[in-house]
Amino acid sequence: MKRNRKEKDRFTGAMFRSMLGPAVLSSLGLAFGDAADAVVVGQRMGATGLAAVGLALPVYMVMNVFVHGFGSGGSVYYARLMGEGREQEAVRNFRQVIQAALAVSVLLGAAGRLFLDRFLWLLGTTPSDGAVFAACKTYVGILLIGMPVIFLSYVSNYYLRNDDYSRLAGIGFTVGNVSDFLLNVVFVIWLDLGAAGAAWSTVLGQLISVCIYGGGLARGKSRLRYRPVKPDLRYVLACLRLGFGTSVHYIYQMIFLIFANNTLMNTAGAFGVAVFDVIQNASYFVSYVYDSAAKAAQPLISTFCGEHNETAKRNVMGLGLKAGCAMGILSAALIALFPGTVCAVFGIHSGEALALGRAALRIFCLGTVFAGVNALMESYYQASGREKGVFIITTLRSAVILFPVTWFCSRLGAEGFWWLYPATEFLSFAVFCVFMHVYPLRGDGLREERIFQRTIENRNGDVGEIAGEAGEFCEKWDGGPKQVFYVTMVVEEICLAILEHCGEREKAYIQITLVALEEGGFELHVRDSASGFNPFSLETGKAGDSYEFDMNAMGMMVIKEKAREFFYRQYQGFNTLTVRI
Incomplete structure (x- = not known):
C-alpha cells in the first residue's frame, strides 16, 4: 500500500x-x-x-x-x-x-x-x-x-x-x-x-x-x-x-x-x-x-x-x-x-x-x-x-x-x-x-499506522484509486473480504455522490479519514465542502420503474442497511459523515 x-x-x-x-x-x-x-x-x-x-x-x-x-x-x-x-x-x-x-x-x-x-x-x-x-x-x-x-x-x-x-x-x-x-x-x-x-x-x-x-x-x-x-x-x-x-x-x-x-x-x-x-x-x-x-x-x-x-x-x-x-x-x-x-x-x-x-x-x-x-x-x-x-x-x-x-x-x-x-x-x-x-505525554493511544487519510480535490479519477488504497488499508489490519469490499464500496459511493452533487458549480474537497479500531472494525469519517448535501438523503425507487433510476441512491441504501452506525451533520460550514463498519 x-x-x-x-x-x-x-x-x-x-x-x-x-x-x-x-x-x-x-x-x-x-x-x-x-x-x-x-x-x-x-x-x-x-x-x-x-x-x-x-x-x-x-x-x-x-x-x-x-x-x-x-x-x-x-x-x-x-x-x-x-x-x-x-x-x-x-x-x-x-x-x-x-x-x-x-x-x-x-x-x-x-x-x-x-x-x-x-x-x-x-x-x-x-x-x-x-x-x-x-x-x-x-x-x-x-x-x-x-x-x-x-x-x-x-x-x-x-x-x-x-x-x-x-x-x-x-x-x-x-x-x-x-x-x-x-x-x-x-x-x-x-x-x-x-x-x-x-x-x-x-x-x-x-x-x-x-x-x-x-x-x-x-x-x-x-x-x-x-x-x-x-x-x-x-x-x-x-x-x-x-x-x-x-x-x-x-x-x-x-x-x-x-x-x-x-x-x-x-x-x-x-x-x-x-x-x-x-x-x-x-x-x-x-x-x-x-x-x-x-x-x-x-x-x-x-x-x-x-x-x-x-x-x-x-x-x-x-x-x-x-x-x-x-x-x-x-x-x-x-x-x-x-x-x-x-x-x-x-x-x-x-x-x-x-x-x-x-x-x-x-x-x-x-x-x-x-x-x-x-x-x-x-x-x-x-x-x-x-x-x-x-x-x-x-x-x-x-x-x-x-x-x-x-x-x-x-x-x-x-x-x-x-x-x-x-x-x-x-x-x-x-x-x-x-x-x-x-517525560513526554502520551496521546490517545491509537497509533498513527491505524489511521488512513486522503483528500480528494474535485477529480473523479482519484476516487477509484483512493477506494483501492482504503481496501488495502483494511487488509493490512486484518479486515475480512466482506469488510474490505464494503469499505471500498462506501468510500467510492459516498465520494462519487458528493462529487456528482457538486458538478461544475463549485470546487469540491473531500477529506477521508479511515480508522482501524483496536476493538475490531473500521470507522470512516468524511468531511466535504459541498453545499449542504447529505448523501443519505438521496431517494431511490424501483429499478424497473424508470430509466432515471439513481444508482447513487441505491448505493446509499445498501450502505445504510449494512453499516453498523452512520451519522450526518453540518458543522462549521462543512458536511461531516461518520460510518461504522
Whole structure:
C-alpha cells in the first residue's frame, strides 16, 4: 500500500476562522462585563468601592471552579461524542451536566448566605473596616443569590460553542455583558445604589444572556433541549474531572487573591487593594484575548479527537497560537503605553495610587506572552482529553510556582510586589517545557499506522484509486473480504455522490479519514465542502420503474442497511459523515 502523503489541509483554516470571530466577541464581552463593576464602582465610590469589589474576587473564583469545570469538561465530552456520531449520548451528556451545575449553584449560594460574615472575614475584611466591609457584604450577598443564573449562563455558552452555535454564544454573551455595564451605569451612577447596584447588574446581565440563548435555540434545530434526567453522579464527576484540569486554576487563584488582598491591605491599605484590582482586571482583559483563540480552537480539537485526525488537531493549535499571540501582544502593548489612562478608567486619577498603578501595569505586561501561551497549551491538552498535561501546567502556574514567587515578592514591598506576574508565567513555561522534554505525554493511544487519510480535490479519477488504497488499508489490519469490499464500496459511493452533487458549480474537497479500531472494525469519517448535501438523503425507487433510476441512491441504501452506525451533520460550514463498519 502507498504511504500516506503530505496533503494540504483544506478545512481547518476556514473552520477556525469561522469560530474565531464569535469567540473574540464573546471574550471581549466577558472582559467588558468583568471590568464593568470595577469601572463604575471605582468612578462612583473611589478606592473604597474598588477595594470592596477587589475583596469579592475570590467569590468569582469559587463560581469559576464549577462553571468552567462543568462547562469545559462536559462540552469536551459532548464534542467528542458528536465527532464519533453518538448523538443520543451527547444529548444525555448535556442534560446531566446542566442539571448537576444548577444543583451545585443552589447549594453554594445557600451555604454562602448562611455563613456570610465568616466568609467575609476569610476574604480579608471585618466590621472594623467600616464602609469597605459594608459594601463588600452587600455585593457578595447578592452574587450568592444570583448563582444559579450565572451557572446556567456560563455552562450553556460552552455547549453552544460546541454545537455549531458559536455565533449565538458570542452574541448572547456580549449583549449580556454590555447590558451588565449599562445597568451598572443606571444603578450605580444614576440611582446611586452603590455595591448593590453593581451586583444586581451582574446577575441581570447573565439573565439576559440566558434569555438570548433560549430564544435562539427555540427558533433553531439544536439538540440542546433540557429535559429532567435521572442523576448519574459517576458520569457527572467524570465530566467535572476533565474540566477540573483547568478549573483547578481558580482554586489556586482564590487562595492567591485572599493572600494578596490581606498582604496589600496590611502594607498599603485600601489604595493598594484598589491598584491590585486594576491589575487583575487588566490581566483578565489580556487573558481573555488569548482565551478567545483557545475557545475557537477547543471545539475543533475535541471534534478532531473523535475523528482521530491528528494533523487537523496540530493545525488548529498552530492557528490558535498565531491568532492568540497577535492579539495578546497588541493588547499588552496598549496597556504598557497608556497605563495612566487605564488607571483613570478605574477611578484612580492622581497621587500615590496612580504612580503605583502605572508601574504595576508596565511590570505586569512583561509576562503576558508567556501567560497566553501557557493558557493555550492548557486548552489544547484539555480539548484532547489529556488531563495530566492540563493539571501539570495549571498547577505550576497557579500554585507550585505562583505561591513561593508571591511570598517572595510580598517581601519587596508594594513597589516590587507586581514582579510576581512575569516571574510566575516565565518560570511555569520553562519548567513545563523541561518536563515535557524529559517525560513526554502520551496521546490517545491509537497509533498513527491505524489511521488512513486522503483528500480528494474535485477529480473523479482519484476516487477509484483512493477506494483501492482504503481496501488495502483494511487488509493490512486484518479486515475480512466482506469488510474490505464494503469499505471500498462506501468510500467510492459516498465520494462519487458528493462529487456528482457538486458538478461544475463549485470546487469540491473531500477529506477521508479511515480508522482501524483496536476493538475490531473500521470507522470512516468524511468531511466535504459541498453545499449542504447529505448523501443519505438521496431517494431511490424501483429499478424497473424508470430509466432515471439513481444508482447513487441505491448505493446509499445498501450502505445504510449494512453499516453498523452512520451519522450526518453540518458543522462549521462543512458536511461531516461518520460510518461504522
